[in-house]
Amino acid sequence: MYISHKGMTLIELVMAIALAGILVAALMSSYSSIVGRSADPMIRVQSIAIAESYLEEVLQKPFLDSATNSRCPGASGGRSTFNNVCDYDGYSSTSITLPNGSAVSSLNGYSVSISVADIAAGELGAIPTHCALKVTVTVTNPIQDAMSLTGYRTDYESDPACS
Structure with a gap:
């Protein structure tokens, strides 16, 4: 008469637990990597929105200076007094501000810089x-x-x- 034993040996049980531990460790390391970068797309989209805002502000200004009727006479004063495109050349700020100079506190950690230059021959x-x-x-x-x-x-x- 043959007696069937159902179950696992101690060695099989230890191997199953070890394999499960390795799988859990691998899953947790990849999960932590994904969670660590989950805010990156939002930060990039915010950066693009800030850049678009500043670019739109600059491009809406007249090409020529209204006081001197010349291209780039040099900026005087701060951003709130800029009256043509060239005035923004060299502008930089370690905080994001509105055109009137008020800081946007929810955007701490962002900085902006603007350069304005003549186009190269044939560029457009x-x-x-x-x-x-x-x-x-x-x-x-x-x-x-x-x-x-x-x-x-x-x-x-x-x-x-x-x-």
Whole structure:
């Protein structure tokens, strides 16, 4: 007569527990890696939104200075007094502010810098270099990723050769 024993030996049980422990450890390490980066997309989207806001502000300004009717006479005063695109060249701030200078406290850790330069010959096809400015806004977020957006402002309103 044959007696069937159902169950596991001690060695099989120890091996099953060890294998389960290895699987749990692997899953937890990958899970912690995913959780650690879960806010990164939100921070990047916030950086893009800040850069878009500043770029829109700059590109809405006139191409020529209203007081001197020249391209880039040099900025005077702060951001609230900027009256043409070139005034923003070299602007940088370690905090995000509204155009009137009020700080946006919920955006601590972000910084912004703006550069304005003449376009290179042929950069925009047949548009002459004196007819357009290249505006680059760079936002650095709290995890030290820099996000740059570039836009162009043309002199369509005052120079017929640029239209």
